Amino acid sequence: MRVAVVTESFLPSANGVTTSVLRVLDHLAGRGHEALVVCPGPAPGAYAGYPVVQVPGFSYRGFRAGVPSPALVRALDDFRPDVLHAASPFGLGAQALYVARRRRVATVAVFQTDVAGFARKHGLAATAPSIWRWLRHVHSYADLTLAPSSASLADLAANGIGRTRWWGRGVDAATYHPRHRTSPAGAALRARLLAGAPAGTVLVGYVGRLAPEKRVERLARLTGVPGARVVVVGDGPSRPALERDLGGGAAFLGRLDGEDLARAYAALDVFVHTGTTETFGQTLQEAMASGLPVVAPAAGGPLDVVAEGETGYLYAPEDDGALERAVRVLVADPAMRARMGEAGRRRVLPRSWDVLGEAIVGHYADAMAVAGASRRARV
Template identity: 30%
Template structure:
């Protein structure tokens, strides 16, 4: 089988209506696949004013807004209209990227037709429950996800640390790695702009602690704020720069009244804000892969991160950053103080991280997914021939 023989039906809970690391990776994958001659059709919720134009052909799937989080939508059904479109496209691979209702329906559709089914993991959804006081539902959610993923031929995870968790949870036997790259034309140390920093009222000798991401509690905003509270008592000069927006913006602003909030940024403005920081603090434990961590490293910043999936595959402790127990606010503050008092260490760790980021090429990384599609599809075809002969 050649790449041009592949017809991929990609199901996404959020392909382009809200910008995040997961859908940026999916759009980059689709772009790569199209350049290899693969045919791709995407099925996802749509909105009137999406965050960005989609890569590839996008078919709208019915959805409803999530209560309390209306910016996100849940796909709810595969109506006759979408099923007809799917049948006419005639995929030989169905790829799901979020464990929602439509993903379950899509896998059932593929199974009935003996079509290869693939799942990609983009976040640790079960870890979100703790932030909404719903921990008691975690066993149920994990069981539902296990039923979905074990009906797939294979799973791709963004990091070995995440794959190890999936194996321990018995999600599937065939789990391989689809890592993430970084746009080095966008993110690099040359984006650093001290004049821009001064325009925000930040002194040159203040260590800028950056936060990058959507302002939602599951990104570890409480741990971030607690660490900054502790750092404030340690007689070091620092400022907090927050890049991003979201429903917890007011809460975060009240916790960090002296922080500089610049809202959601894209393109060169995003890279300038990140590169003009001095260290990234990323306390999130919900990541399957820390996209913002890699982007910070590409800008030459050391990273202080939670010792959890999404960071351990990127941050080499005491070499490119510092890993901290996820719920140790004192540990986060200690790490930040270390960098504030030792700019040379900060620069050395940043340079080492930059060298690593330069190895993360998107096309090379996405080629692993293409090879996985071909391998698993050929395996299913061999099994089908064997079954017919038997």
Template identity: 30%
Template sequence: MEISDLRVALFSGNYNYVRDGANQALNRLSGYLLNQGAKVRIYSPKSKTPAFPSIGKVVGVPAIPFPGRGEYRVPLGIPWWVQRDLKEFGANMFHISSPEFLGHRAVTLARRWDIPVVASVHTRFETYFRYYNMAFLEPFVEAMIRRLYRRCDAIFAPSESMAQVLREQRMSYDVGIWSRGVETEIFSPAKRDMAWRRSIGIADDEPLICFIGRVVMEKGLDVFAESMDALHRRGVKARVVVIGEGPAREWFTTRLGEDAIFIGFQRGEDLARAIASSDMLLNPSVTETFGNVTLEAMACGLPVVAARATGSLSLVEDNVTGRLIRPGASESFALALQYYCQDLEARTAAGAAGRAVSERYSWDAVNHALVEGYLRIIRHREMGGHPINRPR
């Protein structure tokens, strides 16, 4: 089988409702498949006002708003008319992108129709409950996710560190890597703009620490704020720029105080300019499986101070491209930030090392690796092989 023979049915819980790293990766995958002559169709709740233009045809599935988070949707299943569309499309590979109800139903359908099915892992959903005082649910959620992934032919992690976590959690016997890419011609140190910094009230000699991403509690907003408090107690006069939007913005604005500048959601050249015009990235989150924003910051020549967690472990080399800090250790985060705030030479060296690492990641290369995984699984099935996650 060749790439052009692939007919991929991609299942997503909110494909074009939210412009996050996961959905943009899926959109790029769809574009790569189409450019290679393959066919792809996306099955997802469909927005009348999509957050970004979709590449590939999107077939809507019924859904309801997620309670308290209206920007997300809860799919209600795969009704008969969607199943008919799947049959007419002639999918020979199912790909689920999140462990929610639509993903479970797609895996059940794939097994019934004897179609190979894979899952890509984009975030550590089981860890979200820590941020909402429901950590007791984590083992239950992990068990539910394991049941889903063990029914797939294979799962794909975005980094080796996340793949190792999945192996330790016994999520699958076949764990591949589907990394993430970055457009180094857009995200570049050359996009640094001192005039733009001045326009938002940052002096040339003021260290600027950036937060990038959805402004939600599970991104470690509490640790970020505590780290900035600890930095200020050390007498370091640094400023914060928050690049992104989200339901916790009001809380974050109040918590960070007047030293923080919120510039909202940015994209493309504007996003690259904002990142490159900062001096370092602080990423205390433990929920990422890769860290798209970390890679973008490295491409822009910024040192990264990140939690020693999945994703960052595979991108950040401690004391070379930044610092890896024990999750939640706000004093240690502050000490690392102080070092880069006060040592321009170290900051420049770490940024240059990060830029060199980012140049290894191209979207075509990482998407090709996933497609090779598709073909391997299909050939294994055609030769009479059985998915190793399932009993014969």
């Protein structure tokens, strides 16, 4: 199978869209499929043995976004794909879907970013209807639209986007593992984070991009919880303000990747998510694979990821008091933390990227069948 992957985000940017694209490419390479990547530059020239075509882009609030370009058309025409995979299509992906439809190439669009939700969080609520109108237009060119959660599928349906299916997110449970907590490097990190703290202090952490839509400033409410110390892993445009507002009540580790990130997760005792516009919540899965109880807003993707009272707690999305109360309960009860952490790891073990990779290849085949039937109907 020849797969053209057109993505609004790619390396070196680190986010959920990039991660899922990389894992799909890894799977395609492992199964012997051919692929091409088109993304905004600057980016690596290749990944997993596949060529990466860079198109012009611009940066906005820490995001790198591509713009429609003749280079994309040339790349698709030269590659002649069997199917187009448009990752979180908006601008560049919209052009790709349109060109593919004109070339009668099967198309799969992956809905991963709640752009309308982000607009509301940035004080642009009036633009949300226009954004959804544009997304309806974009996804009208897709033979299938995949979404990672029941909440996302409901949002798509409510806004008139059809031909949808569920496609979740995998987690690398071998990399994200509780064993890092007691490894020499993991133990050293935990000791550094607990330096000067009273015995029994609980590390409550957040991992992710530091940007306004992530609402990380809500962690300030937790800096006063007795027996807790807040840890923030990640980077982004909000970091200077967060370091100022959280002051000495939080430790900032910056952006981490690979084994360093896995050790940071495992060094924590409780994981907290603060954003309310997540279509999935990949960091929640990584925390659960690391053996942590999780606390997240009862909105969007976390509703599917977190088993309330079993693997952690869901709090009313805009209620900072409810967030604090859930964290206080876990800080005070080490046995509950251990029980929920173990249950969380068991819950995510079946969600491997290999299983999700096979699933998306099946969606590609279905899209090709849909496109083939449509072509025959037009003859």
